[in-house]
Amino acid sequence: MKLVYSAAVLSVFSLALLPTGASAQVPGEPTFADDIAPIFYESCVNCHRAGEIAPMSLISYQDARPWARSIKNKVETRAMPPWHLDRDIGVQDFLNDPSLTDDQIATIVKWVDAGAPQGNPANTPAPPEFAPSDAWQIGEPDLVVQFPAYEVPAAGPDLFGDLFTNFGLTEDRYITAIQTKPVGDKARQVVHHALSYAVEQDESGERMGGGQFLVEYASGKQAEVYPEGTGLKLSADTEARLSYHLHSVGEPIDAVVELGINFLPAGTEPEHIRYSKQLAGSHGQTIGVLDLPAGAVSRSDGYARFNKAAKITMFQPHMHMLGTYQCIEFIYPTQPVRAETVNCASFDYNWHMNYNYSKDSMPLIPAGTILHTSTWFDNSAGNRGNLDANNWIGAGQRTIDEMGFAWIGWYDMTDEEYEAEVATRHEARERTDEEN
């Protein structure tokens, strides 16, 4: 056993010593230059390059080679690129699915098993060109609002609170795309997450409640572009609120966060108002009550009723460190009752993934449908994200507390619109069935 082990170490060593371009290559075996670089450039280097969020670059052969084993593991288990939707259950058609194909995964595995050869370096394609990492993903926004800077000290507890600023609108507008982002790499390190809201004021100028939710910034989370024909109303008399969660990283940093918004042209209204809300946490509340005994895996369920017919555009599971998996199910208002699991997804706190349904896969639900979330938490020592398996954990705002709800994006439909869309989908399906 010992011999085999040292032989393996030796072979890795000797490969590393080979001059560039001279790695042994068997015909028909995938090489970095011909087969792997094109996959990495399409699916990985957006994050895996200098100055971006991933821990290492995958641009050059020299960058990638030391990671071959880990790469094989992460693509085989589909941990990378991050997309944690359960592929065996429910809807699989999404706008923003970055997953590798089975063929691409097989190619990468074959490459690693062959000793990760480079091939002819001259065949390596040119790496893609990138926009600056803090560029807007929604194009140049129609409106950019900047929240006041928050000075995060070098060390200290997590910081929670609100910052306010004016939108400066003179008339009501409808949002079509929106993104929040910290300004610069330094701010990006300290902004754990940040939620933006539009808050109304009463006649005396007092703020009324927490406001209408607009968009979330969290690591790994992208801009939101609303489906065509939909928009979110932003009233002229509202103020922007940023609900922040910041943390110290060893040096004092000024955290500045910006909100970029695109609107429909002034004076126009969308066909449908788009909603995005935290739904169906335990006891039907956002935070609710969670009872997660020490050392155990437990599950929590939540429900929310849709009073109108709706088209579901987006699903995002939300948990904290102990959350591992969530399913969303629709319970239809039929007799006998019928229920359907629409999607399930694993959860990793490093990633707050938005699953945006493609146009023809957006679930249609009749008025009176109940959304049911089932959320699993692992408070055992087996969960690597668990800081202390000896502690009971409950629901709360802090990272070490738990949450278990779903962000759902949707728009309401009239019963007539719902019936018409269902009929159109049926016809389309019958046509495809006939063709097949």
Ligand code: HEC
């Ligand atoms: C959206 C950004 C993003 C994309 C796209 C992405 N990665 Fe990653 N990757 C990360 C981040 C961040 C980490 C570290 C945190 C984690 O593991 O979740 C990581 C970790 C890894 C690791 C583990 C490194 C270690 O410490 O062992 C490997 C291997 C990896 N990625 C390979 C890939 C490959 C191969 C692709 C493309 C097929 C890819 N990644 C696509 C962001 C990304």
